[in-house]
Amino acid sequence: MTSPAPKKLFIKTYGCQMNVYDSDRMADALASHGYVPTNELEGADLVVLNTCHIREKASEKVFSELGRLKELRDERRAAGEDMMIGVAGCVAQAEGEEIIRRSPAVDLVFGPQSYHRLPDLVTRALNGQVIDTEFPPEDKFEHLPAPKKEVTISRGLTAFLTVQEGCDKFCSFCVVPYTRGAEVSRPVSQVLAEARNLVEAGVKELTLLGQNVNAYHGLTESGRAMGLGELLYKLAEIPGLERLRYTTSHPRDMDDALIEAHRDLDKLMPYLHLPVQSGSDRILKAMNRRHDRDEYLRLIERIKAARPDLALSGDFIVGFPGETDEDFEATLAIIREAEYASAFSFKYSTRPGTPGAAMDNQVAEEVKTERLARLQALVTEQQRAFNRSCVGRTLPVLIERIGRQAGQVGGRSPYLQAVHLNGAVEMIGGVRQVEIIDVGPNSLVGRLVAQAAA
Numbered sequence: 001m002t003s004p005a006p007k008k009l010f011i012k013t014y015g016c017q018m019n020v021y022d023s024d025r026m027a028d029a030l031a032s033h034g035y036v037p038t039n040e041l042e043g044a045d046l047v048v049l050n051t052c053h054i055r056e057k058a059s060e061k062v063f064s065e066l067g068r069l070k071e072l073r074d075e076r077r078a079a080g081e082d083m084m085i086g087v088a089g090c091v092a093q094a095e096g097e098e099i100i101r102r103s104p105a106v107d108l109v110f111g112p113q114s115y116h117r118l119p120d121l122v123t124r125a126l127n128g129q130v131i132d133t134e135f136p137p138e139d140k141f142e143h144l145p146a147p148k149k150e151v152t153i154s155r156g157l158t159a160f161l162t163v164q165e166g167c168d169k170f171c172s173f174c175v176v177p178y179t180r181g182a183e184v185s186r187p188v189s190q191v192l193a194e195a196r197n198l199v200e201a202g203v204k205e206l207t208l209l210g211q212n213v214n215a216y217h218g219l220t221e222s223g224r225a226m227g228l229g230e231l232l233y234k235l236a237e238i239p240g241l242e243r244l245r246y247t248t249s250h251p252r253d254m255d256d257a258l259i260e261a262h263r264d265l266d267k268l269m270p271y272l273h274l275p276v277q278s279g280s281d282r283i284l285k286a287m288n289r290r291h292d293r294d295e296y297l298r299l300i301e302r303i304k305a306a307r308p309d310l311a312l313s314g315d316f317i318v319g320f321p322g323e324t325d326e327d328f329e330a331t332l333a334i335i336r337e338a339e340y341a342s343a344f345s346f347k348y349s350t351r352p353g354t355p356g357a358a359m360d361n362q363v364a365e366e367v368k369t370e371r372l373a374r375l376q377a378l379v380t381e382q383q384r385a386f387n388r389s390c391v392g393r394t395l396p397v398l399i400e401r402i403g404r405q406a407g408q409v410g411g412r413s414p415y416l417q418a419v420h421l422n423g424a425v426e427m428i429g430g431v432r433q434v435e436i437i438d439v440g441p442n443s444l445v446g447r448l449v450a451q452a453a454a
């Protein structure tokens, strides 16, 4: 008996790392139904766009891509073949039926809570369009298959692990509480089991993910809620796991236990993504951030007191409704004060259904463009200064791949900087002490520090 030829699955992932993780889970869920992932759109039997709704540009991209996919499918059908088109993720959750109305070629629309039902949804879509964007009361995490290394696309030495989803913070600009729903944490035993599984499969670095990851409060077997700090101590005990990270955090949820974890755990990388969004108290209030500028700066001082080599990364929004020149200057001032090693910055984008969209003092597009350019120039300057400050330091580097030039290998510093150095393939998978000797535009150049013989 011969088994049927495997079907090919092409997933295009937009947006944040949680979508990268979800795309892997979709591939895992479909693997048992004969789908193998492919990096080529040509010849794919099922194409899934895993979408992002955080800003308008991100969601509009999906509709132009769907136009291209429809043409491709028309060509395939003309050649006697076929292709199924699915839309997943936050645009699917937010727009639902509207997607099929705007792009009738779509066969399947499903939200972030339905990935474990994917094989069933695909089967149903063979008989007509399917929309599944409910938030079911059941725990979607319960149903996901254990990750299988051989079928995943993005995993290697580093992996993402979603520990928490959704958000209860309701920042007034943000769609996440509406698209991803209320905050849910995965039980501790599930997280630990998945982490062990990944480490056994060769993963050396784990990044814990959640829209508001430090609000984590997963239940233990005895029914006690465990915070992210304590969870990190447990994960750090896994033999063979070298590095831990987590993203994205809210300043209000940086509790003492988490700060202590930064003090105590060598495996926890000294690099923290802690968005402040604005440096103006007036705007922070309008954003419903529930912290002010001083509280944020004092918090950073406490974290750096616990872990002096910690570097910061952040997110900023320019042109939130009502933002004056003075408010914007306050944002530049907090960037100078907090000294970010890297940052992401965005023009405010009105998201339907959020309180920000209903505010009447929207900022003109040209003003946003000009402010974003000034902010990004400052951040780039700081990032370069931070990279230069690494020259002369010896940093542990996780060696991840062979380098572009012969005899070189490449890896990442604790601060996620790309580092390349002379070295052999056998070094891949290890963490080595590397002296940073130079900076390039996008990476650091290092040299292996001779290690004393054991």
Ligand code: 5AD
Binding pocket: 054, 055, 173, 174, 175, 275, 277, 315, 316, 317, 346, 347, 348, 349, 350, 351
């Ligand atoms: N407009 C612009 N940026 C936004 N972000 C979230 N919502 C919006 C919006 N409506 C940014 C925030 C957040 C990051 C993931 O995206 O900075 O931290």
Ligand code: SF4
Binding pocket: 167, 168, 169, 170, 171, 174, 175, 176, 177, 211, 212, 250
């Ligand atoms: Fe959105 Fe983050 Fe605010 Fe939650 S904490 S509403 S995910 S910006």
